[in-house]
Amino acid sequence: MPKFSDGVLRFQRDVFPMKKALFEALSLGQTPEALFVTCSDSRIETGMLTQCDPGDLFVCRNAGNIVPPYTGHTGGVTASVEFAAAVLEVPHIVVCGHTGCGAMAAALDESSVENLPHVREWLQFTRLAVANVKSRSEGKSPAELQEMLTDENVILQLEHLKTHPAVAERLARGEMRLHGWVYHIKTGGVRVYDEIRRQFIPVADYY
Numbered sequence: 001m002p003k004f005s006d007g008v009l010r011f012q013r014d015v016f017p018m019k020k021a022l023f024e025a026l027s028l029g030q031t032p033e034a035l036f037v038t039c040s041d042s043r044i045e046t047g048m049l050t051q052c053d054p055g056d057l058f059v060c061r062n063a064g065n066i067v068p069p070y071t072g073h074t075g076g077v078t079a080s081v082e083f084a085a086a087v088l089e090v091p092h093i094v095v096c097g098h099t100g101c102g103a104m105a106a107a108l109d110e111s112s113v114e115n116l117p118h119v120r121e122w123l124q125f126t127r128l129a130v131a132n133v134k135s136r137s138e139g140k141s142p143a144e145l146q147e148m149l150t151d152e153n154v155i156l157q158l159e160h161l162k163t164h165p166a167v168a169e170r171l172a173r174g175e176m177r178l179h180g181w182v183y184h185i186k187t188g189g190v191r192v193y194d195e196i197r198r199q200f201i202p203v204a205d206y207y
């Protein structure tokens with residue numbers, strides 16, 4: 001049996017009974033505290049990282065934790081953002097990038113996605129962040145550039161979020177807060193973007 005289906009059996013046997021009351025309550029509906037936008041990367045485990053229970057986070061994942069700017073075109077991210085903001089009325093949106101992100105590496109080296117037209121087009125939503133990083137690239141190693149882009153991309157996607165009408169409306173009413181995070185896979189560290197100081201600082205210092 002594949003590892004993941006075997007896991008379902010263990011979940012049903014060992015985990016579900018311990019949280020039975022929670023799942024019963026959740027069967028009636030959800031009131032998540034945040035929309036959590038992160039990368040599809042298999043190394044990110046949102047529930048484990050935030051120690052949240054099912055029902056706490058409304059999660060939207062894609063390559064590069066990207067939120068396309070609002071255009072009126074329908075897409076999966078746009079629909080999830082609209083639903084989370086307008087219907088679920090989440091008080092927080094987190095955009096969480098991560099170290100070693102393949103999408104960020106590809107955005108810096110477009111030739112690597114030459115034969116992946118959809119990935120290439122998707123990464124156009126990081127273009128301004130890439131330009132920003134390339135303008136400061138002198139003397140930097142590829143690893144440093146990727147780290148810089150990971151940060152800049154989170155900041156850019158936060159700006160894109162603000163263009164979505166349902167988000168803009170709730171921000172204007174003071175009913176929502178945006179958070180930019182970068183998760184460090186090797187250390188478990190999380191840095192948070194401080195909009196006032198315009199830099200990322202450790203999660204423990206930010207909140």
Ligand SMILES: [Zn+2]
Binds near residue numbers: 040064065104
């Ligand atoms: Zn990634």
